[in-house]
Amino acid sequence: MLRAGSRRTHGTRPTHERGPAAEALRLVKVSKTYGTGDGAVTALDGVTFGLGRGTFTAVMGPSGSGKTTLLHCAAGLDRPDSGIVCVDGTELTGGGEAELTRFRRGRIGFVFQQYNLLETLTVAQNTVLPLKLAGQRVDRGRAKEVLASVGLGDRLGHRPGQLSGGQRQRVAIARALVTEPRVIFADEPTGALDTRSAREVLLLLQRAVRAHGRTVVMVTHDPVAASYADSVLFLADGRLAGRMDAPTADAVAERLAHLGDTVTTGV
Amino acid sequence: MFLLAMRSIRHRPGRFLATLLSAFLGAAIIMTFNSMHDTAAQDGVDSTSAETLSTAAGVVGGYGTLLVFFAVASALTVNVRQRAAELELLRCSGATEAQLKRMVVGEAVAVALVGTALAIGPAMLGGRALLEVFQDSGQVAESVDPVFGPIAFMTGIDITLLASAGAAFLAVRRATRGQERRGGARKFLAYAALLTGAVSALATFVFSATDAALMAPPAYGAILLSVGFALMAPRLLEAVLDRLPLSGAIGWLAVRNLRERAGQLAGILMSLILFTAVATATLTMQAVESDAVAASGLTKSIDAKNLETLNFTVVGIIVVFVCVMLVNSLYAATSYRVREFGQQRLAGATPGQVLGTVGMETLVLTVTGVVFGMAAALAGIVPFTMVRTDGVLPGEVYGIGVAVTAVAAAVTLGTSLATARRMLRTPAVGAVAVAS
Numbered sequence: 001m002l003r004a005g006s007r008r009t010h011g012t013r014p015t016h017e018r019g020p021a022a023e024a025l026r027l028v029k030v031s032k033t034y035g036t037g038d039g040a041v042t043a044l045d046g047v048t049f050g051l052g053r054g055t056f057t058a059v060m061g062p063s064g065s066g067k068t069t070l071l072h073c074a075a076g077l078d079r080p081d082s083g084i085v086c087v088d089g090t091e092l093t094g095g096g097e098a099e100l101t102r103f104r105r106g107r108i109g110f111v112f113q114q115y116n117l118l119e120t121l122t123v124a125q126n127t128v129l130p131l132k133l134a135g136q137r138v139d140r141g142r143a144k145e146v147l148a149s150v151g152l153g154d155r156l157g158h159r160p161g162q163l164s165g166g167q168r169q170r171v172a173i174a175r176a177l178v179t180e181p182r183v184i185f186a187d188e189p190t191g192a193l194d195t196r197s198a199r200e201v202l203l204l205l206q207r208a209v210r211a212h213g214r215t216v217v218m219v220t221h222d223p224v225a226a227s228y229a230d231s232v233l234f235l236a237d238g239r240l241a242g243r244m245d246a247p248t249a250d251a252v253a254e255r256l257a258h259l260g261d262t263v264t265t266g267v
Numbered sequence: 268m269f270l271l272a273m274r275s276i277r278h279r280p281g282r283f284l285a286t287l288l289s290a291f292l293g294a295a296i297i298m299t300f301n302s303m304h305d306t307a308a309q310d311g312v313d314s315t316s317a318e319t320l321s322t323a324a325g326v327v328g329g330y331g332t333l334l335v336f337f338a339v340a341s342a343l344t345v346n347v348r349q350r351a352a353e354l355e356l357l358r359c360s361g362a363t364e365a366q367l368k369r370m371v372v373g374e375a376v377a378v379a380l381v382g383t384a385l386a387i388g389p390a391m392l393g394g395r396a397l398l399e400v401f402q403d404s405g406q407v408a409e410s411v412d413p414v415f416g417p418i419a420f421m422t423g424i425d426i427t428l429l430a431s432a433g434a435a436f437l438a439v440r441r442a443t444r445g446q447e448r449r450g451g452a453r454k455f456l457a458y459a460a461l462l463t464g465a466v467s468a469l470a471t472f473v474f475s476a477t478d479a480a481l482m483a484p485p486a487y488g489a490i491l492l493s494v495g496f497a498l499m500a501p502r503l504l505e506a507v508l509d510r511l512p513l514s515g516a517i518g519w520l521a522v523r524n525l526r527e528r529a530g531q532l533a534g535i536l537m538s539l540i541l542f543t544a545v546a547t548a549t550l551t552m553q554a555v556e557s558d559a560v561a562a563s564g565l566t567k568s569i570d571a572k573n574l575e576t577l578n579f580t581v582v583g584i585i586v587v588f589v590c591v592m593l594v595n596s597l598y599a600a601t602s603y604r605v606r607e608f609g610q611q612r613l614a615g616a617t618p619g620q621v622l623g624t625v626g627m628e629t630l631v632l633t634v635t636g637v638v639f640g641m642a643a644a645l646a647g648i649v650p651f652t653m654v655r656t657d658g659v660l661p662g663e664v665y666g667i668g669v670a671v672t673a674v675a676a677a678v679t680l681g682t683s684l685a686t687a688r689r690m691l692r693t694p695a696v697g698a699v700a701v702a703s
Contacts, residue, residue, distance in 0.1 A: 072696055077613075077694070077695065077696050078694065078696070096618075097612070097617070097618050097691075097695075098617040098618055098619055101612065101615060101616070101617045101618075102617065104615065105615050110613055112613070112699070114699065116609075116610045116613055116614075116699050117610070118607065118610055118611065118614070119527075119607070120523055120524050120526075120527035120528070120607075121523055125523065126614075129520075129611075129614045129615070130614050130615040132516040132519055132520070133516045133611075133614065133615040133616045133617075133620060134615055135515075135516065175614070179615075
């Protein structure tokens with residue numbers, strides 16, 4: 001069923017030996033259905049794959065293919081109906097929202113299309129918010145350093161409302177990086193940005209992987225954005241429908257255009 | 268536009284509940300008291316009874332009009348602010364400002380009509396009960412029958428409709444015009460209120476212990492001081508925040524949120540200050556007065572009894588209205604933040620931390636409001652007590668203060684925590700997706 005050998009991990013890059021798990025993320029037969037009865041929609045149908053540490057993976061597919069559900073289930077924002085999700089070798093189990101939140105802290109960082117920065121806080125305060133909430137000591141120097149590395153060293157006291165979309169998304173990346181998470185999930189991070197800002201954001205995500213050994217999983221519908229990743233996972237009708245390593249924008253677009261065909265011919 | 272107004276009410280009755288409740292309560296109170304005019308106007312009522320009834324109707328009717336206006340205005344302001352996106356959409360679709368105004372005013376008038384209609388029954392019963400209170404205390408002759416006539420009916424409808432239409436007009440104008448420009452005027456009014464309040468409270472010492480009007484200067488003083496504080500609410504809040512040694516994620520976030528939203532929260536703080544000051548000052552002074560009369564061994568005159576009834580009624584009405592306003596504006600302000608709560612949760616806040624932050628914010632707000640309200644109340648209570656009795660601070664003030672604080676805290680904390688809890692039921696990802 002899963003033609004592209006989705007269990008294969010992409011381990012060409014030297015992994016940083018910081019923890020016991022070689023795989024940053026593993027999903028086993030994850031299924032999720034919304035609604036009941038006739039109106040039920042199967043968003044994920046037995047998805048299984050693993051991602052090695054220090055990899056940059058794009059998840060692509062047509063609208064309604066289940067990419068956002070996949071991201072939410074893998075990131076512990078939503079609970080799958082069945083199947084196993086492991087982040088950094090630890091299984092994400094059920095439990096209340098508080099438990100899931102504590103699980104995500106330090107393991108998972110987020111970058112969203114709509115930034116989701118708090119309007120009442122400055123750039124610097126937004127960046128250190130996850131540390132504050134986790135009750136960790138806040139290293140202001142470190143926060144400054146991270147913000148400088150995304151090119152916002154001179155915007156510490158600004159509010160999100162005073163920044164451009166690209167700048168806001170870079171703040172969101174700094175916020176995701178500051179807790180040094182094992183996996184960063186990015187949901188259409190360039191969806192609301194112009195081409196130049198999008199390129200800056202994608203290069204930053206790429207650098208987080210190459211220079212700092214983070215693992216990035218990015219949901220996108222844009223073949224150009226996907227071409228910045230090391231590999232692309234294709235999703236159609238809630239199932240994995242292939243994988244492409246070292247993607248180029250043209251190849252990804254070509255593959256996407258024929259994704260419907262391969263599924264109907266029963267791959 | 269009127270059709271659109273009717274349609275928007277029919278499809279979202281929940282949104283108009285706050286406005287409806289304010290209009291209903293207002294109309295009920297106005298009609299209850301104005302039915303005393305009707306009762307007094309019938310044949311065969313002796314002059315003392317008629318005077319008692321008319322005074323009650325006049326004083327509370329006047330207070331009631333103001334309160335209806337404020338309550339409906341606060342409900343509508345929130346309503347219009349939450350519908351900013353919808354109004355913007357209508358404007359983009361070609362609606363002129365006048366059309367929007369007609370729509371919002373039309374909605375408000377329709378809701379006010381329904382509220383008034385619903386209030387007629389309760390107001391009739393209320394009028395009966397009020398008359399019985401007056402008769403039991405001997406202020407009105409037993410032979411007087413309750414009447415619910417044209418005065419009650421007309422004033423109820425007129426005042427509620429006018430207040431609703433006026434409040435709606437102002438709310439939509441504020442929303443479409445954008446920024447306010449009353450900074451200087453507001454400051455001037457605040458200082459003027461504080462100054463006249465202080466003068467009025469000090470004027471108490473000019474009176475002698477047995478003067479009938481002794482209660483007036485300190486009561487006005489306390490009310491004016493609380494109005495002054497209320498007008499300065501945003502700056503008072505900022506001053507308090509500057510001195511707050513809160514640490515930890517919850518305190519840190521709460522202080523920053525409050526600082527950022529100080530302007531919006533001013534309305535809530537204003538209601539809190541006024542409520543605390545008026546309730547504490549009036550109830551305490553009335554208690555001191557009753558004690559002093561009892562100690563002197565005299566029986567109360569009809570006037571003194573009237574004053575007592577009026578005091579309690581006015582406080583009762585203010586308490587009910589301010590509670591409705593607080594619940595309404597806190598509910599709206601908190602439910603408006605569902606997206607922000609979602610963002611906090613995605614940034615790593617547990618539901619407990621979100622609730623803790625909301626609780627901390629409300630606590631700071633409540634304590635600030637109660638402290639300044641109590642300060643204004645004491646400015647009236649102390650001079651009154653010094654002139655009326657030999658003491659400085661009456662024993663009653665503690666019990667009354669605790670009771671008033673408890674009501675304020677229960678209303679504010681209860682509303683904002685219950686609302687926040689409900690908002691947390693939406694999954695975090697869904698909450699940030701809501702186009703607020």
